[in-house]
Amino acid sequence: MKRILVLENDTACQRMLEETFSPTFDISFQGSSDALKSARSRQYDAVIFDMASGTGGAMDLLRSFKTAMPNTPVIVTSRAESAELVVKTIKLGAYDFIPKPYSVARVRHLLKQAMEERSKKNEIDYLRHEQNVVYDFSRIVAKSPAMKAILEMLEKFSKTDSTILMTGETGTGKSFLSGSIHFNSPRRGKPFVKVNCANIPETLLESELFGHEKGSFTGADKVRIGRFEQAHGGTLFLDEIGEMGVALQVKMLRVLEDKSFERVGGNQTIHSDVRVIAATNRNLPKLVEEGSFREDLYYRINMLTVDLPPLRDRRECLEALASMLLTKICRSLGKKIPSLSPSALTVLKSYQWPGNIRQLANTLERAVILEDEPVIPAESLTLPDLPSARPHLASNDSGRFASLEENEKEMILDALASCLWIQKDAADRLGVSPRALNYKIKKFGITHPRWRKHRK
Secondary structure (H helix, E strand, O other): OOEEEEEOOOHHHHHHHHHHHOOOOEEEEOOHHHHHHHHHHOOOOEEEEEHHHOOOOHHHHHHHHHHHOOOOOEEEEEOOOOHHHHHHHHHOOOOEEEEOOOOHHHHHHHHHHHHHHHHHHHHHHHHHHHHHHHOOHHHOOOOOHHHHHHHHHHHHHOOOOOOEEEEOOOOOOHHHHHHHHHHOOOOOOOOEEEEEOOOOOHHHHHHHHHOEOOOOOOOOOOOEOOHHHHOOOOEEEEEOHHHOOHHHHHHHHHHHHHOEEEOEOOOOEEEOOOEEEEEEOOOHHHHHHHOOOOHHHHHHHOOEEEEOOOHHHOHHHHHHHHHHHHHHHHHHHOOOOOEEOHHHHHHHHHOOOOOHHHHHHHHHHHHHHHOOOOEEOHHHOOOOOOOOOOOOOOEOOOOOEOOHHHHHHHHHHHHHHHOOOOHHHHHHHHOOOHHHHHHHHHHHOOOOHHHHHHOO
8 A cells, every 4th residue: 555644734634635545545644753754764655745834944844855755756735835935845856836725636646646657767767777787798698608608709899889790590689689789888878779670571671771751752751760860879780681682782781881871762961870780590691692692791791790509509598598587577477486397497408499598488478377386387388399288178287178268268378479469460360350359368367568558
């Protein structure tokens, strides 16, 4: 329950606030002498402070509150209202000023708004701290000699401005490590922009990278700034660069050499200081031989090369990676962090992981969603080419066959996971309408953190 500290001498106001907020909030009414002491020893989510209740100087008391509780919103009330008084309280850190008499609805709205903003600020501060931790090379999971050597190399590369080419199978961590390079480079305070060349149609990729002028093609109703301009001073990560068409490769070569380009439909030369990190799971030398990738561009991006080993070749990392991913997944899903049973660990270590770290993360996420026990058994790990205790029409741990509802939920989870939790795509895959799928999702209580941002 949220705690609110109230400094208010007027008994009518006290009664009104108590009747309004006591069912929802833990309200503490205190005098000025006890309130500051309480604020220093107990956590409060908000303070309602009437200026008339402050003895020994209301402004001094407000200043002391903000020193003792710098992140706690203080709503100031007073019968006296002047521009000077309002400005003074806001400068001292008050969240807002309400003149008396005030409506309960106004106070309720301000309290809700203040606590939501505080929650967002705490989350942003946490994520900023996490960003430094996540991208710290010393905290990246690397137990195998090969990965340790790669991280040492990347740490050196991060200090330079040279173009980097990262190769390796899908899901080996190329995107994540590109972020590590940027946030450990002199460009860390500038933008870090990602573009997946495989996900954007060839006809639109040029506009995505370089922008376009108004009227340059049908639908171009305004000027668009491209990714190279957005990343000015920072880093541009070009994932799956091997999928880029030959015509666009010419323009890419120029921007890498001259750091200049023109928007689509424009004639003004734009200069952009960008460090490029490229990645691919394709065999670029073979593409050069076949004529589908320009040889000069290949040599231009091949200045500093890193080949990431697949997960099956770095099994020493697997247990630590699984533990790290479990923590991250449970935090995202709001579930208690489980552990993997010895048999589950054996399964993970014996599997070949064709999808690498991405497949490992998806496998663990699915197991966490399905399990409510503190230990994840091997039977909860659904992997291709491996028997599972949860396949369709499978029997459960007691030996009985799973119910129709259990199998139906299983099918829905499979479809959602394979469609990156996009409900419309999962509905198409299952052959049902999005409305029908949404009904089943609610029925089975299926949730996912990626859906939260779309809720109002």
